[in-house]
Amino acid sequence: MEKLIEQTMYRSRWLLAPIYLGLSLAVVALAIMFFKETFHLLAHIFTIKEADMVLVVLSLIDIAMVGGLLVMVMMSGYENFVSQLDIGDDEEKLNWLGKMDSSSLKAKIAASIVAISSIHLLKIFMAVERTDDTKLMWYVIIHLTFVLSAFLMGYLDKLTKH
Template identity: 75%
Template sequence: MERLIEKLIYRSRWVLAPIYLGLSLAVVALTVKFFQELSHLLLDIWVLKEAEMILIVLSLVDISMVGGLLIMVMMSGYENFVSRLDVDEGEEKLGWLGTMDSSSLKAKIAASIVAISSIHLLKMFMEVQNIDNTKLMWYVIIHMTFVVSAFLMGYLDTKVKK
């Protein structure tokens, strides 16, 4: 009975596989949104003010960072919690694939969240004349919470590894 329960628990990791596959659909959705924003930029380039153009470019950077984060979570999560990815010998292999454990993945996710939050905060600062001071203050507080959390997670992780 114990052996059967252990096998079921071990094999239940495959329940995560459709979730990681679903993340690839989210990457497709982000790609569509990226090209929608890019078309706004290119079609309106002659009438956009510099600040508006910078906001669209920041949105493009933001979308690409979220996409990269999704790929990292999808592939590393699958490798760490489901099964190794079998990449054929002649096929291109990502340098970080197979080297990221759950601890380093957590640190990369935290750093990505801080970077994404930084872009959002920069967008808010570029529209500061249209944003209520209280709302802006909360954006800064939330961003600083992400920064401090990422720093503390990294610091605690180095202490645990020692």
């Protein structure tokens, strides 16, 4: 009975595979959104104000960073929790693939969230005249919470490794 329970638990890790595959659909959705925004920007390139163009470009950077985060979570999560990726020797392999354990993945996710939050906060600062003070204060507090959380996670991880 114990053997059956252990085998079932071990094999249940494959239930994560469709979830990681679903993240690839989210990457497709981000790519569609990215190119939609790019085409919209190019269509209005001669009439758009500089500040508005900077906001659109920051949105594109934001989308690219979220996409990178999704790929990192999808591939590292699959390798760490489901199975190693079978990539042939003749295929290009990402240099971080197979080297990122769950602890380093967690640190990279936290750093990515801080970077994404920074870009979002910069977008808000670029349009500060359209943002009321209370909302601005909460955006800054939330961003600082992300920064502090990432710092504390890194610090605790460093403490537990020693």
